[in-house]
Amino acid sequence: MTAPLLRATRLTKSFPGVRALRGVGLTLNRGEVVAVIGENGAGKSTLMKILAGVQTPDSGEVQLEGHPVVLDSVLVALRHGIALIHQELNLADNLDVAANIFLGREPLRNGLIDRDRIEREAAVHLKAVGLDVSPRTPVHELSIGQQQLVEIAKALSVQARVLIMDEPTSSLSSGEAAKLFTVIHDLRSRGVSMLYISHRLGEVNALADRVVVLRDGENAGDLERADITHGAMVKLMVGRDLSQFYAHEPHPPGRPVLEVRGLRSRVHPKHAVDFTLRAGEIVGMAGLVGAGRTELLEALFGVTPAVGGSIRVDGQEIQPQSPQEAIAAGLALVPEDRKHQGVILEMAIRDNLSLASLRQDQRRGFLNRVRELALSGEMMSRLRIKAPHDQQVVQFLSGGNQQKVVLGKWLALRPKVLLLDEPTRGIDIGAKQEIYRLMEELSRTGVAILFVSSELEEILGLSDRTLVMHEGRLTGELRRDQLSEEAVMHLATNSSPSPSPLSTPALPA
Amino acid sequence: MISVECASGFCQSPGIIPVKLTFQPIAIPLVLTLALSTLLTGCKPASDSAGGSGSGGGKKKIAFVSNGVASFWTIAGAGVKAAGEKFGVDAETLMPVEGISDQKRIIEDLVTRGIDGIAVSPIDPANQTDLLNRAAKRTHLITHDSDAPASDRELYIGMDNYSAGRLCGDLVREAMPKGGTVMLFIGRLEQDNAKRRRQGVIDAILGRPANPANYDAPGTILEGNGFKILGTLTDQFDRAKGKANAEDALAKYPDLGCMVGLFAYNPPLMLEALGQANKLGKVQVVAFDEDDATLEGIQKGHVHGTVVQNPYMYGFKSVEILSELAKGNASVIPASKFIDIPARQIRKATVDEFWTDLKAKTGAKK
Amino acid sequence: MRKILGITALLIVVCVITSLASSSFLSAYNLENLIRRTALFGIISIGVAFVIVTGGIDLSIGSVVCLVGCGLPWLLTTHHWSVPTALAAVILVSVGIGLGHGLLITRLRLPPFVVTLCGLLLYRGIARGFTQDQTVGFGSEFKALRSLATGQIPLPFLSGFALPAPWIFLIAVAVLAAIFLNRTIYGRYLLALGRNEDAARYSGINTRRMIVLAYVISSTLAGLGGILFVLDVNSAQPVDFGNFYELYAIAAAVLGGCSLRGGEGTIVGVIVGAALMQVLRNMITLVTTHNNIEFAIIGAVILLGVIADELVKRYAARRRAARALAAEGAG
Structure with a gap:
């Protein structure tokens, strides 16, 4: 058996105060779609960034076809054929599709950009991702899903062998997502390998050949194709059985x-x-x-x-x-x-929680600080908002905790x-x-x-x-x-x- | 003098063309369009009237351009008006509000319009030679108040600022027979007339022989003749800054002997500062120009004296000369190319008479 | 708080250096002058701080100072209005200007930069129009009124030093402004919408009304500043009275910790910022004989201050982020 296309072993990475990865491993074979899942903060993004050369690991090793490589910049990773497609798209939406695909490495002729060649080659890559638009279409005229495909075409244009997709469907409609899945299937059949990060377990189930589950910066387990089920994934992710994930009880409707x-x-x-x-x-x-x-x-x-x-x-x-x-x-x-x-990202949890109820709690226009303090204490515990204190700036909370702050703001009313x-x-x-x-x-x-x-x-x-x-x-x-x-x-x-x-x-x- | 109270290069309102000075914002697009079309079409329209003979056929048109906006120029404007009526020409007074670029635009527009003669007080003569020469090719051009000797202007009407400065310096020596410390205040030093006036003051105080070519850098302390000139503070026409300068000088030199204000608005600001410091009459004040507060200060004895020029005559004489030149009479140009309108010293003894006459001349105004 | 510490330290350093270099810096007379100037500029700076807190900008301040500064003596000496009527008129005009700005910005959705830039041209133009470009002033009249700006309040235990009257105005304005910003729900609304107007609106805040209010505060304080400036200087020249003051005010507000992106600002910081500007100008006159390099020095010091502040902020943000991550127990 030949070496896998990509193998990462015992990667660790620490940030000030946090150990994001504690010896994570991952393998990816040619023409394979591997889904990486885990709760927020499990280390998925850090792992992907290391593989794409955005960040360097503190220790551990990455091998490509059995040879150790040092991926210390995005450029190096790209040269090795590893391309990351960001959750937030990175296209210049004032330029057209072809210009975006070749941004930063435009072929020249007589010192000028060779438009003909760019458009010719862009058309080929667009076809490969099944995107039926002219290379001259300005990117801002495309839907988010189409822009996603342009990103993939861009990756293909550098002969990427490994595509890393970070939450690619998070802003797509179902139709666009379906289209993306067709492209993923197609690319897989052409030997492109993909790492696929998603919160949507349904997608993972439909797409992945294998699932790698991370929890708290460690490997929580892998699932082969046959073992991939919703329940199995959730169980590995949260570390317990979720028999009652949707604890629905019918409610007798009132007035x-x-x-x-x-x-x-x-x-x-x-x-x-x-x-x-x-x-x-x-x-x-x-x-x-x-x-x-x-x-x-x-x-x-x-x-x-x-x-x-x-x-x-x-x-x-x-x-x-x-x-x-x-x-x-x-x-x-x-x-x-x-x-x-x-939420107002730069403001403290307490100020966010009280924002909507300031008016009703006011004392002749003045802030009611006692009430504010009580309210934020109540909401922090009732909603289980995870933060050291209520003066924490909301920006630094996870998405889930931010959403709880939004809910808490309304519950106060x-x-x-x-x-x-x-x-x-x-x-x-x-x-x-x-x-x-x-x-x-x-x-x-x-x-x-x-x-x-x-x-x-x-x-x-x-x-x-x-x-x-x-x-x-x-x-x-x-x-x-x-x-x-x-x-x-x-x-x-x-x-x-x-x-x-x-x-x-x-x-x- | 020329000192003008504002010729600030930084006033915001766009200036106006020879329209009245009201409501400029509306005129912005107009001004822009005009300026642009002037640029784009070069000086085509002007070439039609090259040679200075107006195409209108009627009255000759003459413009008197100041270097800024000031009551000084209002008085000059009265002279312009009077001369226009006397000599049967259309004479108008134009005051640039945004400094040198505005003055350039005004002159260019006048030339484009085919004016028969321009009298101008150049803001920065050394760097405006090209502009003045271009205008001089197409119309009659004279300078007033501040000269541009390197240009092709036909003559200069004004006062020698160096001599006027010396008159002012003499007042300082008179006010402080035993000598002492002196601080100079002025709007800014970029203008030739301002430099020469300041130099005249310095040379007279220090007892140097008259030499307009002298130049002392503003930052140096000068001593001689029992006097110590501590420096020259500029305010770039910001009144609050001008007052702050006077206050700071009083703070820095508690025993300051004399303050000399060289632009018309400086002495009133110095008097404000002195009043608030309870030092009126304790520090000598020597002034330039005839601001009401200055004249009142002389009456009260807070100001030793002031040097005044005769703006009315600048305006009157400019129009008289230009109307002759426009008629083709070049004999009015003296060999020296200089018509002197001398400055005068005003002291307590003469201030009442002077003020009465001044009010008569500007009477229509206030 | 940390932001104020930085700027206050800078102010103290500049004061110490200046007092070492010039014995007159700490003289009562000079301190009185500095306090008076700081008060005058501080008042207009507090005004613009409110607008900056909402993430907007007010470029018309200098021209409002000019309009009011020329309008007051013009009404009093040329038109012989009574003092209370003239004062009421110029204040009313200032309020109206802010109301106009606010409505154009919130109802027509015009950018604040454009609206107040047009205001900058408009109000100075109007002032030059009605004064016919002539200097207007009080001459030797209105001594009592002028004492609002030139008056001195003797302090009980300090002989030789008297508090300049404008300081009283500044303290009153600052206390009211600080209470408004930090203790009322409206101040909280301003801070919130300055950070994120959408989220504030979705939280049920009438953001438009709050923005209008901020512009009204700004132009009203500019008007008050204009009154005090002209009472202090005694005359106003429409062409350049108050020229550039909007920039001094904005600089003081930014030095004092207001973020031009909105949502941040403290009143004390703004006053310290205004004081720093005035002390710098004073230092240049007292210590050097080259007052022509004044702008260069002010510019350099502000830039250094802002750079240092940015570096400190980044360091703090990194530490805060790290602590937050650690606290969430994320891996």
């Missing part, structure tokens, strides 16, 4: 709290939406990216005021023109973009209706579970919860009822006993439950 009639958002002014939310209910809202779910929540919350229709909270008609008015009526929104709309937009996006499995627990807990106290999610398993696991949207319209409502992947996808694509390429890979088996 109607939120009644929406003929609501038309500014983005989809032609489609009126009707639905009712009852006290103590958890309602999921499914749909493809761009179906108008976020816009609907923003209209309810007054961020982008609705252009028509009526909203009643506890029977009182409201027409929120700003979040302030929606909040006064008892609504709260955990927005999709946590870092830009949810005791909202009647809690709207959540992709509440678990980009946070690790442990924090996810805590957020689910909180949603359950709140619904038991009579809060009506409406949550938007693109993760079907989450919808299936949590909701008493599911609303499905497609292109701005509410295409259906499913009771818990009617709920199934097929039913949701059918409504979400507004088509017959066909072999849509979307559903298969994106969902857990």
